[in-house]
Amino acid sequence: MNRDLYQTLGVSKTATADEIRKAYRKKAKELHPDLHPDDEAKANAFKETSAAFEILSDEAKRAQYDRGEIDSDGNPTGFASAGAGGFGGGFGGHSQTGGGSFQGDPFEDILAGMFGQQRRKPGPRKGADMRYRVDISFEDAVQGAKRQMTMGDGKALNVSIPPGIETGQTLRLKSQGQPSRSGGPPGDALLEVHVRPSKMWTRDGSDLRMTIPVPLETAVLGGSVDVQTTGGSVTLKVPEGSNTGTVLRLRGKGVQFKDKPGHLYVRIEISLTDPKNPALRDWAQKQ
Incomplete structure (x- = not known):
């Protein structure tokens, strides 16, 4: 399902990075599973909120999302922006305004078959991402740290924790996910962070x-x-x-x-x- 990430966070499309961060912090505190252990609806809403923040807090990903190049899950839509009247994502039609064109046209194989051309072989695909939930100390969240963490599947990962990270944010470890089945690069490891509260601070x-x-x-x-x-x-x-x-x-x-x-x-x-x-x-x- 293609959600509106701005509506998920409750901000406008012109929201600043600071407004997006504040909106996320507010929603994360309201929806966090630790506060609602038996509420599946809030758990799902928390995941959607975290996913929205992961894209909108990243300047490059936000620009791609606004141009319709990636969907609300961060997956490529198969379309590039075609100027002011370009694609809004998905199969929402196109306009010639601005002289835009398809990149990676999804109809390429069909047209190739119609005119007797050889069908292009798909390139190697990236491996699947692996998602984990990790607990870190309050001190590490404040100071930042480098830690070796053992995931639920027994895999040990070297993790750099940036200072200021908060519960609900996600750390992405490049190439630490599943290997590709077609010779492409491995996927990433996505670590959803939970900061343990402190009795002192x-x-x-x-x-x-x-x-x-x-x-x-x-x-x-x-x-x-x-x-x-x-x-x-x-x-x-x-x-x-x-x-x-x-x-x-x-x-x-x-x-x-x-x-x-x-x-x-x-x-x-x-x-x-x-x-x-x-x-x-x-x-x-x-x-």
């Missing part, structure tokens, strides 16, 4: 957020505390007179995008190291 776009306990003395007098980031432990300076709810920023300690890393926002929560400390009780009674 939450993600907000390119930024991360967390809460840490700070001793009362440090909050009142100022000082420093160790903070665990996705890349290791760092020292955070706590200003004098800080209170529960104070948010401090660690620059560049969020999602490690190469062009512009995000930040880590640390919310302070005052804790009492010894609630029964007599000196603390005396101080509180004098207030």
